Amino acid sequence: MNDYSITILTFIAIQAIVACGLNVIVGYAGQISLGHAAFFGIGAYASALLTTKAGLTFWTALPLVILLTGAIGLVLGMPSLRLREDFLAVTTIGINFIVESVFLYVPFFGGALGLGGIPSITFLGTRLRGPNFLYLCLVFLAAVLFISRRFTRSWGGLACFALREEETAASSMGVSPIRFKLLAFVLGTAMAGLGGALYAHLMRFISATDFGFTLSVSMMSMVVLGGIGTLWGPVFGALILGVLPEVFRPLIDYRMLLNAAILLLMIRFQPAGLLGEGSLLRRLFRPGRDSTHG
Amino acid sequence: MQLFFEQLLNGVAMGAIYSLITLGLALVYGVMRILHVAHAAVYTAGAYVGLYVFSLTGSLLPAVPAAMAACAVLGVAIERMIYTPLLKYPPFVPLIGSIAVFLGLEEIFRLLGGPYILSFPAEFPFPGITVRGVVISPAIISIYAVSAAVLLILWFVVTKTELGLAMRATSQDREIAGAMGINSSYTISMTFVLGSAVAAVAGILVGIYFNQVYPTMGAVPAYKCLALIVVGGLGSLPGAVLASLLLGVGETLLIGYANIPLPRDSLAFIAMIAVLLWRPQGLLGNR
Numbered sequence: 001m002n003d004y005s006i007t008i009l010t011f012i013a014i015q016a017i018v019a020c021g022l023n024v025i026v027g028y029a030g031q032i033s034l035g036h037a038a039f040f041g042i043g044a045y046a047s048a049l050l051t052t053k054a055g056l057t058f059w060t061a062l063p064l065v066i067l068l069t070g071a072i073g074l075v076l077g078m079p080s081l082r083l084r085e086d087f088l089a090v091t092t093i094g095i096n097f098i099v100e101s102v103f104l105y106v107p108f109f110g111g112a113l114g115l116g117g118i119p120s121i122t123f124l125g126t127r128l129r130g131p132n133f134l135y136l137c138l139v140f141l142a143a144v145l146f147i148s149r150r151f152t153r154s155w156g157g158l159a160c161f162a163l164r165e166e167e168t169a170a171s172s173m174g175v176s177p178i179r180f181k182l183l184a185f186v187l188g189t190a191m192a193g194l195g196g197a198l199y200a201h202l203m204r205f206i207s208a209t210d211f212g213f214t215l216s217v218s219m220m221s222m223v224v225l226g227g228i229g230t231l232w233g234p235v236f237g238a239l240i241l242g243v244l245p246e247v248f249r250p251l252i253d254y255r256m257l258l259n260a261a262i263l264l265l266m267i268r269f270q271p272a273g274l275l276g277e278g279s280l281l282r283r284l285f286r287p288g289r290d291s292t293h294g
Numbered sequence: 295m296q297l298f299f300e301q302l303l304n305g306v307a308m309g310a311i312y313s314l315i316t317l318g319l320a321l322v323y324g325v326m327r328i329l330h331v332a333h334a335a336v337y338t339a340g341a342y343v344g345l346y347v348f349s350l351t352g353s354l355l356p357a358v359p360a361a362m363a364a365c366a367v368l369g370v371a372i373e374r375m376i377y378t379p380l381l382k383y384p385p386f387v388p389l390i391g392s393i394a395v396f397l398g399l400e401e402i403f404r405l406l407g408g409p410y411i412l413s414f415p416a417e418f419p420f421p422g423i424t425v426r427g428v429v430i431s432p433a434i435i436s437i438y439a440v441s442a443a444v445l446l447i448l449w450f451v452v453t454k455t456e457l458g459l460a461m462r463a464t465s466q467d468r469e470i471a472g473a474m475g476i477n478s479s480y481t482i483s484m485t486f487v488l489g490s491a492v493a494a495v496a497g498i499l500v501g502i503y504f505n506q507v508y509p510t511m512g513a514v515p516a517y518k519c520l521a522l523i524v525v526g527g528l529g530s531l532p533g534a535v536l537a538s539l540l541l542g543v544g545e546t547l548l549i550g551y552a553n554i555p556l557p558r559d560s561l562a563f564i565a566m567i568a569v570l571l572w573r574p575q576g577l578l579g580n581r
Contacts, residue, residue, distance in 0.1 A: 267391040
């Protein structure tokens with residue numbers, strides 16, 4: 001593989017990590033979030049500031065970054081809990097716009113110039129780059145998938161499923177909506193923070209426009225395309241949406257149009273996603289298993 | 295003092311334009327419970343069609359109805375082809391569909407109209423007024439007059455006509471309204487016709503006011519107006535108008551006098567979160 005395709009794959013792996021985080025919030029807990037790029041950005045800026053201004057290494061900064069992003073997720077998640085679905089969607093869009101403009105206008109965050117000079121990640125004394133950086137991202141992706149899977153089998157995950165399906169019934173059975181929705185929100189935003197930290201050290205330069213609402217929409221597209229609430233869906237979605245533009249290089253002018261058209265066709269004809277319940281692929285590979293769902 | 299009054303007039307004009315766009319969203323949310331992000335693309339289409347017909351004929355008289363008609367068709371097409379088939383899914387499915395339509399249409403405008411800013415050199419057939427040194431430009435006068443007329447017509451349609459009655463019934467409960475003999479799919483389509491035609495007027499007014507028409511001119515209204523219908527109370531028409539006017543005046547005065555380091559577009563969302571913390575149902579919402 002040449003450097004170019006390794007870079008593309010590294011991007012895809014990072015986006016898959018962030019999309020898995022969004023999947024925990026949207027797919028498992030049923031909370032619509034259209035501001036996920038904000039937390040991706042918070043992770044990236046936190047890691048960039050901790051390594052450039054506070055002089056920490058990537059490895060000592062990372063736990064702090066994840067904790068910080070999760071904590072901000074908790075704070076921003078709290079007002080969202082009082083809101084119903086549509087209000088929540090608009091509020092998360094708002095959070096995205098506000099966070100982006102704070103990065104863009106507050107001089108501490110580098111303002112319009114962005115933040116540069118972010119150090120590379122070193123591991124056992126060697127600088128990680130090229131394939132090694134990709135392996136690092138894949139290890140983190142595996143960890144995120146493992147945590148997602150453990151979460152779906154845990155008491156917290158089951159409580160989230162119950163709340164997603166029927167909040168009133170679940171809360172009358174003693175499942176606290178606030179606790180478990182926040183749990184999912186914190187877990188999902190922490191994963192976005194991890195992805196953001198990796199992104200910052202891969203690019204070594206970040207600016208506010210990298211974390212705008214468009215990115216939130218494409219994160220959402222990945223989750224929708226792959227299959228909301230499935231384990232592998234977000235990874236699959238990130239892979240397809242990452243590879244397609246490269247395959248269709250000659251159509252570069254129509255790239256956004258193509259993305260929008262794919263999203264539209266998916267949502268119109270396969271809203272459960274490629275790996276979701278009752279989807280074409282799932283019927284092909286697991287015939288009969290989904291028949292009970294009609 | 296003179297500057298203050300000019301700022302105030304500009305603020306109310308911005309608010310009036312916001313309210314023309316936001317009303318369409320509030321109408322659609324009322325009858326369908328869908329956040330119609332693509333409405334901002336309909337508004338951009340209105341500006342483009344208006345500009346195109348204007349540059350062909352050199353007059354606004356055919357441009358405005360042509361834009362209104364084109365946008366009405368576009369609005370109903372979005373409703374029939376995207377929203378109606380998606381109604382049976384959870385609300386985020388049509389919302390994402392709507393965002394996809396919006397992004398796709400923006401790209402189509404870019405491909406058809408070019409990525410650059412076009413100017414809209416329309417002149418009004420009347421001069422501006424100067425009252426005690428405060429200059430009121432013809433663009434501001436026409437924004438006030440047109441917005442007031444549109445608001446009056448919409449108020450009349452919604453409260454006094456049979457269509458308005460059907461719209462209000464559908465927005466309360468679509469199934470019961472259908473059982474009472476209301477043709478709900480016709481009512482919904484008519485709602486899109488009304489909202490989209492009004493958005494076309496807003497698009498032309500904005501194009502002339504700022505003398506700019508460009509593919510992404512809908513990007514800011516798309517999400518700002520979502521914040522406005524949420525602040526007004528989802529589906530409440532007076533709430534939508536009130537929130538729009540407050541935002542237009544508020545942001546113009548704040549930017550002019552308070553020297554806030556944040557861009558004006560994030561102010562709407564900060565205001566929205568503040569209002570929602572205080573009244574989770576919105577200013578004039580009742581749920």
